[in-house]
Amino acid sequence: MMMWRMTRGAVRVRVPATSANLGPGFDVMSVALKTPYLEVEVESKGEGEEIELTVSGKYAADVERSVGLNSACRALKILNSSLGIRMGWRVRIEAGIPVRKGLGSSAAEAVGALLAAHLALGLRIDRRKIVRLASLVEPGGHADNVAAATLGGFTIAYRLHNGIDVMRIVAPRNLAFVVVIPDVRKESTGASRRVIPESVGMEDHITVASRLAAICLSLERGDLRTLFSLVPFDPVVERSRAEAGLYGRYNWKELLGEKTRLLRRYGVAMTISGAGPSRLLWYDLRRNAQEEGRRPIDGALADVVSTLESKGHRVLEVIWTEPENSGAVAVTR
Structure with missing residues (x-):
């Protein structure tokens, strides 16, 4: 079992919107955008499995409120399972990315929750692992949006025999x-x-x-x-x-x-x-x-x-x- 220790209370993470596919790059390419972005705050409730979700912000009315369907909450359940722990969480989403408009709002929620939870638990940050975990929340397990949301710049998600990996290209000037x-x-x-x-x-x-x-x-x-x-x-x-x-x-x-x-x-x-x-x-x-x-x-x-x-x-x-x-x-x- 992976060792972890609680190091801090609530942790807030800012995650950029992303634009995926980029023409012929379906399920492979994506780019992170400077604006818009959303923020996810995660706080441990201690041992247990309950997740509390609060949503605010410009696009709050469009965000999925069901804990069983919301991407941030689903990502935290996947994290618990991968660590072999029972952990309850408080999740707060500041919804700054338009929802269901092709700008990666669900990917941003998942990435934000996972990174914040890693920081709250004092875990080593492995961004490629976060990409892999967050992709499990996405339809078809596609990793393009979550890759760019996690790493920034332009990203290329590709599959190997042992799963998903990602390359990053720094965005060109101008x-x-x-x-x-x-x-x-x-x-x-x-x-x-x-x-x-x-x-x-x-x-x-x-x-x-x-x-x-x-x-x-x-x-x-x-x-x-x-x-x-x-x-x-x-x-x-x-x-x-x-x-x-x-x-x-x-x-x-x-x-x-x-x-x-x-x-x-x-x-x-x-x-x-x-x-x-x-x-x-x-x-x-x-x-x-x-x-x-x-x-x-x-x-x-x-x-x-x-x-x-x-x-x-x-x-x-x-x-x-x-x-x-x-x-x-x-x-x-």
Whole structure:
């Protein structure tokens, strides 16, 4: 049995939102965002199995309140089991990440609870272990969001014979994002996974593998022009979800046309964030140094909003952000 000792009372952790898939990187790639973020506070209740959950913050009304379903609470139960202990917990979530919008809110809850509990118990922090434990909470055991939430930067989750591991790429300078959140209703990540084909043809496999490899190299080199030419286009997952109507009243041909137009007209790449419906606009700060309102990114944002409105959708929120190279961190109240 792993040795542990209680070292402190309540521990609070800040966890960034994440955007996963990043075009052709389904279940593999993700990036941590500087904003938005949420905070999870965990405090031991001593021996027992009861978990108390309190939720506050901007998006509190949308957070799962059932202890049996909430990601933070489920992660703590998994931790107890992995340590072979019976520990009760008080959990407080400050919900600062939009829920069911493809920004990794459930992953952030799980990662925050696990890191805070490790600190509360005085355990050695092994962030790759936290990624593996947190992935058990996610539908299908996917580790892309939890990897970026834990480690920061761009992450690549991959499978070995002994489980999941992860690589990290420091975000290139001058890269920034705009998150556009429409009023498209998302049932669940699990439901959105069911429309994805279980197998793909050789041509699509080669396209995805070659683009993903080139995306990773472009990130390492800081080559934003090549990165932007590659990342918007996914012939498998985004295509199948678009055809199923998960991104709004679009089909794949219309979504592909929008992506192509944004890249050619404004030099801006667009990906669907995770399972959607949020759009992630990628832009180069060096090419957008003009006065606000006259920059290419401003034109691209107006184009995306106009297109959504033309389909009968409303934009709920726009978030200007950038990559976060630090993952989850402890904070003081």
